[in-house]
Amino acid sequence: MTRSLASPNPKTIRRRLLGWYDRNGRALPWRYKPGSTPDPYRVWLSEIMLAQTTVATVKGYFDDFVGRWPTLEDLAAAGLDDVLHAWQGLGYYARARNLHQCARFLVAEKKGQFPNTEDGLRKLPGIGEYTAAAIAAIVFRRKTMPVEANIERVTARLYAVADPLPGGRKRIAELARGLASQTRPEDLPQAMMDLGATICRPKTADCGICPLSGECLAAKMGGAEGYPVKAPKKPRPVRHGMVFWARRGNGQVLLRKRPEKGLLGGMMEIPSTEWRDKKWNLREAAVAAPVTAAWRPLEGIVRHAFTHFHLELTVLTAEINNKEAHNSLWCLPSRFSEHALPTVMKKVAKHVTKHAAD
Ligand code: SF4
The missing domain is CATH 1.10.340.30 (Hypothetical protein; domain 2)
Incomplete structure (x- = not known):
């Protein structure tokens, strides 16, 4: 002063x-x-x-x-x-x-x-x-x-x-x-x-x-x-994940509930791997998939900024033959709005709509 x-x-x-x-x-x-x-x-x-x-x-x-x-x-x-x-x-x-x-x-x-x-x-x-x-x-x-x-x-x-x-x-x-x-x-x-x-x-x-x-x-x-004077910001780290867009013949997509505790706790998600510092490869990601399938990566990356990190998601898609998955539900993308889906997952849905049609 x-x-x-x-x-x-x-x-x-x-x-x-x-x-x-x-x-x-x-x-x-x-x-x-x-x-x-x-x-x-x-x-x-x-x-x-x-x-x-x-x-x-x-x-x-x-x-x-x-x-x-x-x-x-x-x-x-x-x-x-x-x-x-x-x-x-x-x-x-x-x-x-x-x-x-x-x-x-x-x-x-x-x-x-x-x-x-x-x-x-x-x-x-x-x-x-x-x-x-x-x-x-x-x-x-x-x-x-x-x-x-x-x-x-x-x-x-x-x-x-x-x-x-x-x-x-x-x-x-x-x-x-x-x-x-x-x-x-x-x-x-x-x-x-x-x-x-x-x-x-x-x-x-x-x-x-x-x-x-x-x-x-x-x-x-x-x-x-x-004012207020701010200390220079540290860059936010980038985390990586893969998301599993599992689709049944009738167009329904697999959703599951996230654990109650932690980031986006209790919300619905399109199943994904853990979000970590290191990039995933397809083989590693397949182990974390909610169902066994021939997963194929979709072109492009879904980006979302959280307070403490930037997230980059690769979307994997597969056609599933009526397999049931634990703690999950099947839902048409047109009815996603009936579920508590966080913004990052809405971005994934939008990304799939755009790129799957290409
Ligand atoms: S309080 Fe803000 S707007 Fe008002 S005089 Fe001070 S700096 Fe200017």
């Missing part, structure tokens, strides 16, 4: 930010009207969905979820497969499993009531530090600060924090917590998120119209977009 400029004043930041929020806050489906009581179920659901996904994507899913399951009790009574299916496309499926588990726990053990403290909330399945703080502030008006990407960015710029991420995260979170409001704890984080989403955006900081420009060190120093 520079010494020649005065440190930002949290009181002034709160006043200006909340004044701006009252005039410019976003209307979002999970937000309650001023003066009404927030519904913990809706806030919790939206926060779990938003944890790794953009507001634009979440809106449709949120409306769909509350349409199907309007209350916590409804969600608790739903089947896990239905929840996973509705979650399809949001990614990070462990969130959906935890969501369901948490709803069941609250209904069975807590009379459907959420704990009203950060500590209590953090003990629930799928609720980490951020989500606990968000629910505590927004629903129960606790003076705390949930630090997500928008709040992190705005704070790093306000204080021109020079420590690069991820190491600098702790310092930024401390500074953000120092901005929490005693009188409007529920509005302050939402105001910062809205400012970050609309004015203080990752690639463009519109300091000319920002209510905080008089306090912001990065704006005064220039180069606001350089």
Whole structure:
């Protein structure tokens, strides 16, 4: 932080930010009207969905979820497969499993009531530090600060924090917590998120119209977009796999359920080998096939990016004569949408449609 400029004043930041929020806050489906009581179920659901996904994507899913399951009790009574299916496309499926588990726990053990403290909330399945703080502030008006990407960015710029991420995260979170409001704890984080989403955006900081420009060190120093400072990224490793597109005479394709634990746990898949650093050859892959067949590789590669690695899949196809396979089902590709198939597997289906026709 520079010494020649005065440190930002949290009181002034709160006043200006909340004044701006009252005039410019976003209307979002999970937000309650001023003066009404927030519904913990809706806030919790939206926060779990938003944890790794953009507001634009979440809106449709949120409306769909509350349409199907309007209350916590409804969600608790739903089947896990239905929840996973509705979650399809949001990614990070462990969130959906935890969501369901948490709803069941609250209904069975807590009379459907959420704990009203950060500590209590953090003990629930799928609720980490951020989500606990968000629910505590927004629903129960606790003076705390949930630090997500928008709040992190705005704070790093306000204080021109020079420590690069991820190491600098702790310092930024401390500074953000120092901005929490005693009188409007529920509005302050939402105001910062809205400012970050609309004015203080990752690639463009519109300091000319920002209510905080008089306090912001990065704006005064220039180069606001350089904050938060990031350590150079390590390249993500590439993993390889082979997928088995087993087709019966009637056009049905073999699907199977992935193990409950681990990546894409509990989702359906087109059976595949393990995903590993080393490339597979046909002979090795045949050992991992769900059924014995004359597997033939399809031209091209299916690529998908996960958070920690890039995946490259080769598709093997074979015609199967009504053989049954363990823990699997047969399904027409036109009916894949009835199953909880993750995005990477939808890409495989698309790839086969394109290349098998060539
Ligand atoms: S003045 Fe600029 S950098 Fe500072 S908070 Fe506002 S938009 Fe962000």
